[in-house]
Amino acid sequence: MSGHRSRLGWAPAWVACLAVCGAVTLAGVAVGLDRADKLASVGSFVLAAVALVTVRGGRSGKQTASAATRRRDELLEQVAEAVAAQWRDEAETRGLTHPLPLSMRWSPADPVVMDRLTAILDGPVHAEDEDLAREFYLSGGLGEIADAFQRLPTQRLVVLGQPGAGKTVLALQLTRELLRRRQPGAPVPVLLSLASWNPAELHLHEWMATQLETTYPVLRAPAPTVRSRTRSLALEFVQAGRITPVLDGLDEMAEHLRPAALQALNRALSGQPDEAAPLVMTCRSEEYHHLFVPGAVGSSDTGGPTAQPLAAAAVIELCPLDLDDIEAYLLQATPASQRAKWDPVLQHLRTQPQGPYAQALSTPLMTSLAHSAYSQTAADPAVLLAPEFTDRSHIEDHLLDRLIPTAYAARPTPDRDSDCWTAEQAERWLCFLALHLHRRGNRDLAWWELILAIPRIGRWLMYPLPASIWLTFWTVAASPGWWWEWLSVLGLALSIGPAGPSRPSVTEIRTSNVAPSLKTGFALGAICSAMGIVVDNLPDVFSGQWCLCRLFDGLLSLWLPVMLFGGLAIGLLKLLFDNPVDTSHSASPRSVLRADRASTLVLALFTASVFVIGWIFVLGFDALAGVTYVVVAVMFAGCLRASGQLFWVRAWLGLSGRLPWRAMAFLDDARQRGVLRQVGAVYQFRHARLQDHLVANGSKSHQR
Template structure:
């Protein structure tokens, strides 16, 4: 799936050159080669690596994640039934100070991969019996204090004959090795090198139509100035991939790159041109049309938020962190009150004296309505914890709700599926409780009040009870916080009304990549560029 969305083999894979890094390697035996094309030389890298432990390092844009994905795919194609299964695991979600490597891998298999369909115990057995070959992508994406801890955890956790692949930016890997005092044992380190100009020209030729001459000026420039700014840019795999995507359309003119004077400006131009190229025009199966202007504004907002949070993973259950905790509680309080108000108003409007000897109870009901709304809002706003708020409301208003609620199974394979699962778990208890009370009331009152009046009373009971319980459930629900956050930000134009559809669409277009229930920008540089534009006020 990711190979297709990222166009890593569309129609040919990027060339990825490497060289042995003897200063960072700690292997005990010789390799069959010390340089070459990664995918050609190491179709099965463990056939030539003495230990089966490989670290790929390189500067930003050198193709580390692309190499990890393509290498995982090649290993899957070439493995035998007795070899471990390679699994790509982005490292950004791992905290080695609180979770062992084995437990984290089990969690990733359980949450992000199809193992959830056959049980968590299966994932634990696969890891315990060394039937998983972890492809750990992005040591550099961990916070600096955790990188050395991750290498130490790797050293302690991998058995003597265990194998793994890991990627990292070279500077971050070097500093982590220095912090630990020694490189990981029996590990071969390969540095991803810039491509040759001939590699770039050959790749451009393979990715164009026979009569397409638009790339010829670029090819001539690469041959004439192999050390010029354009050559230094396009020999970086990421920039070459961006250029091919941006100028894929017959109406695009890659020769405009020749007019850009320096390497940094070419980088900025390619990163800025990516979104318009992917969004205009591009047919989508979704009914909602996301224009390039609006898509860029929304993606810029998301990138700025991720940069502020110092993370690369966008998960729907963390969307509420766009707001400070106090502001989030205030918004939830208002929305809880708005949701419960209709039910309480119905109680007030339908409350009438039973006969002339009874006083009119509507003023009393009105007072109770106001008190109930105030209690709901204050409980939500003042509570520092969603669970604490739910416990307070459960004890005071509907203790039966907690018996109906069950934890949501985290084993989902997509963001939309996990959101739907949490939404079902949130809405089911209020609906069941409202339906049960309505059925009981209708059955009890039919003999005395008649069928029509009893059905009307049951319907009102269902509406009132369901609205009240939904309002009280909102604060404790991840999907409730998500809905409130998206609603408020959509009203302000900072996010689309249907955020999940937009993220799915961005993933299909290749703007985002997806790991289980989390989204990431396809490259950290794209997130950083968009965040800088948000900071400068120029989305």
């Protein structure tokens, strides 16, 4: 596995510089100039050591132009491998490879929503040949999607369809097939969810780079270059056209942002170095049509459309499933001895091909839900013919209602990290999560944003709680009667305000790097201490007052602790800022949480080391007071980190019954059961229809 440095560059040296300056100033005020001078000596040498670590790493990053090019190519191949592994596993988890892929087909969309055919085909097309050209380029089936995409001269494609028509599945399968056909050095197709993009705040390239850095650790590195280290590898690949974006869910963006998103896409495509600039995008048919129809939702009130079609992009629309495809899919997974139970339903579909049952099962989503609820269980699908199901929406709501009970009827497999949650518990917790996302207008379920699910008063108490625990101990055990300090610090903690979400750290701390980093740190700490001993004793040597006893006294009381704790601090900084990234996989919610916990632990140990040096050994204050300050500093640091906030989320929401204590295990288990899906480092509900359905159910329960 390859490794490279973080882009933070000189950040450790600047952090250490500010810390030393602040410590010296406080020491001069608190304990006098003599000890402050000694503190300055210690700080300057520690700062020199940190700078040495940084400069050493910076020099090692210099490369020749040819070496930088080779490195870029190597990293691009690692990205392709990580993307392929990610979607191979996700396709298996979503059941897209078995029992039988649904035979989806598509046809040309309404010409009003696409660019001129001559622009799409990059050449003149005679009027009498337009229908033939559309049929050739814009018609096909699931297995032909990659061929159709690569036939397009511009390789720009928009996929439309009604809710549940299989747009995301088509985009996923297209990504996998393009990766399978990809040649070394070619652009890498990457599937991204558009739900989190706000074109009013972020340029398309910046948003894509942020998403890529979160999901693929290899792209968090600075770009290999001879001169500048300011651009991330993700941003360089995006701007150079080495990433083919497969953008899923324009309809999942806020309604007022969709026209701006199309305009931003057109601007970004026109600025690409390669005029072809391949791109794939999916959207619901109705929402996409409204962007170009005057007076409709998403259009201006002045009578003119607010968006222009995606430049040179072909637009296709997914067709409803055929009855033969529905029958083959439902029967294939049903045991032969039970296939007869489908006869009444299939007979009804054939006698009423335009009825509500046929309409409901015309989408892959509803057909797959029927398959899960009835083909894989002993339940009788004839219930679908009940007289209370008078229209399509009633049947779809019934199938959505069956999903969670069916998913949680099966016990988890032995290798699955889960508790035996009941369907009632799971539905209650999932309704809460769906309502949380609905209030925020979001589709991405990021664990580090669950802090926003806590009421404002709960988030306000995050900081005063550790302060209260520490100050109570300090008042009772250390300094009885200091109630005024208790109130002042508690008031300061309250003044911070309610906690907001903190993005998790992207730095991966691996155990194999701990020993080398600490070894370097202790070595530099020993050098700093030796230089400090020399500087501390030089005045006595020149004045003739030097003695061996004073040397040993300074060594034991100051310089040996500085060597140990200073070396630990330097080693931890090196571990945090100069840590190789694992490039063999894409990030998952679990791996992001582990990385943030590890970096939080390293920062906590660094904070403790600095406090021990400054408070106890340099300033000479009471050890008990120093320990209490270390504890409160670490607790406050934890409250500012995403993984520390998750602990508060688990406690608050767990005690209130809104989520289980093992929230991450529950989310991962829901993904394994097919209720949630994983998109990089975040979860999403299996389908937006499911999320909306749970929102409606949760709202009804709340009203009752």
